[in-house]
Amino acid sequence: MKKRLSLLFSLMLVLSLVLAACGGFSKKDDASDDKAGGKKSDVPQELRVNIKTEPFSLHPGLANDSVSGNVLRQTFEGLTTIKDGKPELAAAESYEVSDDLTTYTFKLRDAKWTNGDPVTAQDFEYAWKWALDPKNESQYAYQLYYIKNGQAYNEGKAKAEDVGVKALDEKTLQVTLEAPTPYFLELTAFYTYYPVNSKVAQQKPDWYKNAGPDYTSNGPFKMVTWEHNSKIVLEKNESYWDAKNVKLEKIDMAMVNDTNTELSMFNNGELDWAGMPTGQLPTDSLPQLKKEGKLHVQPIAGTYWYKFNTEKPPFNNVNIRKAFTYAIDRKAIVENVTKGEQIPAMAAVPPTMFPENEKGYFKDNDVEKAKEYLQKGLQELGLKDVKDLPPITLSYNTDDAHAKIAQAIQDMWKKNLGINVKLENAEWNVYIDKLHSGDYQIGRMGWLGDFNDPINFLELYRDKEGGNNDTNWENPKFKQLLIDSQKEADPEKRKQMLKDAEQILMDELPIAPIYFYTNTWVQKDNLKGVEVSGLGDVQFKWAYFE
CATH class of the missing domain: 3.10.105.10 (Dipeptide-binding Protein; Domain 3)
Structure with missing residues (x-):
């Protein structure tokens, strides 16, 4: 929203191979090896990036832009996640597919919201139906049209109970599709498919508008500060099911919508990463950065x-x-x-x-x-x-x-x-x-x-x-x-x-x-493990400083 390559043929060939692999599915439960060799690093595990501007919305069902998406990918988690170009199990610990490839039954792992509530199948059902409810005007509701009667409900031609997503019990989610969808396990990694804490959302409809105890999420990081039009601060979510593989303790997200200032902040040591997918480098700087061997393309x-x-x-x-x-x-x-x-x-x-x-x-x-x-x-x-x-x-x-x-x-x-x-x-x-x-x-x-x-x-x-x-x-x-x-x-x-x-x-x-x-971006040499996908988005779950 990943390597330094120059020739067009090489660019296209490499990414084609990466993206072609997306059809596969890895069932690894541990998404990352211990890069620090089992030792706690003495280097501060605090990442500073720029997201340019205020997010459109930090509600998974309302977000429709890369700025919001780049924040949500750190704070929430879907049934699956994308790692190394392939979907991996995330909030789900297993799944089964019917013979006709239209019904998926997901078993959720034991996970918690940041306020301590258990993450349940009802939270997924609630979130997906909320996004499809026409009164909520979700711009991304169509991403859920693959689900049976999803479009019909969004267009007022069916009821919520007709939609093909159902919590069979607290840890079992059944999803029925309109037709076989070979990339469905990639879709479930996208933020419109994230769960929402249904208990909090039903009691406090404005839960997503500010940082605080009401803003509950289920991802590797939790939002502790949101100074609108200024900055967002995330901290490691210690109650996250895979917290042992999260090395970063903190992520500072500045909102600086000037490319020259962003690059200056990087050069002055105020940012650890400058440029895409979260920010932007000044176009005039790219030839020199490339010449110096600093530019990642x-x-x-x-x-x-x-x-x-x-x-x-x-x-x-x-x-x-x-x-x-x-x-x-x-x-x-x-x-x-x-x-x-x-x-x-x-x-x-x-x-x-x-x-x-x-x-x-x-x-x-x-x-x-x-x-x-x-x-x-x-x-x-x-x-x-x-x-x-x-x-x-x-x-x-x-x-x-x-x-x-x-x-x-x-x-x-x-x-x-x-x-x-x-x-x-x-x-x-x-x-x-x-x-x-x-x-x-x-x-x-x-x-x-x-x-x-x-x-x-x-x-x-x-x-x-x-x-x-x-x-x-x-x-x-x-x-x-x-x-x-x-x-x-x-x-x-x-x-x-x-x-x-x-x-x-x-x-x-x-x-x-x-x-x-x-x-195009520049990054600190000792920053490792940032996952920039072939689709242009970024995840910091596996990032760390050497």
Whole structure:
């Protein structure tokens, strides 16, 4: 949200192998060896990182962004967790699957919430149904649509008791799926699938808004301080079932939304890690850091794109959207602006999942085609000239890198299309609310895979009212292909369905892909064991200082 590699082929090959392994499942109970050789280290086990900004929400059912996710992954734990690219048992100690692969029965291990309450199967059932309850407006409710009647309940067409998740007893959770889902054990590691202390949540609905005794979690760390818009402090959760494998005693999370300040803090010894997945390095610093051998670069399954509000003129016209998309010089952006070995994106799904997408569906910086589409779009809108277009605003959340990208693309649209575009930025919480409410024309966003399957990038745009769609675009054929792909047992046929769906998305372009992500960061030399996944998220459970 992992190693230093330079050649594109090596980047893609290595990550492809890592991600391909995600289909396996390890049943190891101990997630980590004792890296310190059984001895308590004399080095302070206190980690300092930057998370840039205030989390959108620290409720697992409401979180929908990488900042919130990076905090929740330290404080909560699902039935499974991802380690070395593979799902491992976590809150569950075992599971069984029915012959038709649609019913999972999980046995929970003996674990406690930070307030001493036992973690129960009822807590999982409560949390999942809470996120699906339409009155709670969870943006990530669709992640639970794999569960039988999950979507129907979220859309008001079924009752909570119809949803296929049931606590058979305190330690047994039965989950029935709509159809066989080969990556379900990866899904259960995602934060929307985390449990919530049902006893606390039912008594105190605002339990998740501040640090304190009401904020109960079940992960390797507990939140002891939350100074809003300033910092979060986590401490080791001594009641965590696997506390013996947690070496860090404390994690300080600063909220500094200036990349130069973040790097300065690292250089001054105020941070132990700077850059992704929690923070951001200044793009201008990357070449020198690479030259000095300090920069870590890791390709991840993620796409940086611009979203069009397809219900606001002029982007209700597909040809105008094509003109704006084709007139972007992505190669220039990754070489001159982002400088982190990103890959120009002319597709939605990363090459780590669809290798052929390194080439994409259209030509980069195709100005000639862009001008053709612009003229066609103007005619369809009944306009004579670009001067007749309504004022156009490109919005992004406050961030130095986003600003530089926006300025570069603003210049490209002026040069290539003759169109003046205004730039507008806002702090993250304000910005994400504007996007979700449709209060924008063009908006910056990125997507890091939640699990290792192309459908995760495509299903965002399945439903117009989908929690993370924001574009107001919906296509019946696209939607049906995704639905049918969930029932297709033949992997090659399913892949083709998803490719056909992506073709529709790239024909109608409610989004303009810009580049495929890499993570870039620097870290203290004696910091070991940080788990940065191929999906771009981070876990500090196994981290320690030598």
